[in-house]
Amino acid sequence: MGSSGVQIVCVFLGMLGLVGAIVCCAIPRWKVTAFTGQTIVIAQSVEEGLWMNCVVQSTGQQQCKKYDSLLMLSADLQAARGMVIISCMLCSLCLLMLFAGADFTTCVESESAKAKISLVAGIGLILGGLLVMIPVSWSAHNTVRDFNDPLVVASRKRELGACIFVGWAAGGLLILAGGLLCCFSKVKSGGSPGAAKYYSNGGASAPNKNYV
Template sequence: MASKGVQIVCVALGVLGLIGVIVCCAVPRWKVSSFVGSNIVTAQSSQEGLWTTCVVQSTGQQQCKNYDSLLVLASDLQAARAMTIISAMLSGLSLLILFCGADFTTCIENEDAKPKISLVAGIGLLLAGLLVIIPVSWSAHNIVREFNSPLVLASQKKEMGACIFIGWAAGVLLLIAGGLLCCFSRPGSGSSGGTAKYYSNSASAPNKNYV
């Protein structure tokens, strides 16, 4: 069974990963304007996220607009929406399961069931980490491909925003937490299943006849 220290570390990593996934999902910083080549006008810059696109003026004013329709979005953006939401829900549920099956809580008193519950929580955190790493890596690949494409104008090129790196960090934290739980949360073998009992019959030893 995982020690209390390992479980506490996994809880901390899971909470940090969950916060990162929420920030990655909510903040519109997946794509930002790239000022390269002839695009040296820095009076305003654009920022794109999963839900809104924003224009930031040099004076600090920011105007954001929601996307008109889900059907007109790119496939990677549609997948990123679904995966990040599922990742946040799955990581939150896994943390609740981990709290119930942890050694430092008394929600469940059955010691044999706690390792299994912690193992389920670890698998959930692993899946949550993969669900956030896949969309940010997909978006990063598309951004780099469009940036290096000669068919895209310099004024239309984008760079990776902060949410891409936050998503990678959150995914790694969730993978580490889930991996530690899966490695240390193994049910132990029972110690009372094959106990042998011996009885002494010295008091009732049979009489021996000597010839």
């Protein structure tokens, strides 16, 4: 069936988006800067993430430190923590639902129930994609604004890290997967469930209308 192929593609896209969201949550590459020391020529790269910041020397040595307090983070990173975590949990749940209600599985027998489950999973994937796109775009906006602000000290300016672009890609994949599910999940309406159940038992249970 065509819907089965679409659901397989959506599962693949959803898993890629979920992996991207997990990478954004775990890797400290939201904000990156590079500068050269004034006394000794030592190139350093400062990397900031949701949970820690790292200083990478030109020799390859890396030192990471977790944030001492949540209040030390900027507003965009504070919101990003909750949104990205909720997105990962929501997308994982939606993918499990999609596996259970997909046409290529037999966990659910009812066709109408499968369509409803796929529709709910699609809506959840769209919400999960938005929960990734919003904090990533917010952080990117603040980073670009501070970089172009002449009042910000040069050593405090940051550039867009790799997690920003990974987050945009992950959010786009999740929204695409959810949109495809919503478009191809057609809930069938018509006929009462009781009547369908009655006639599905076989011809012996069907009433004989030839009797007077």
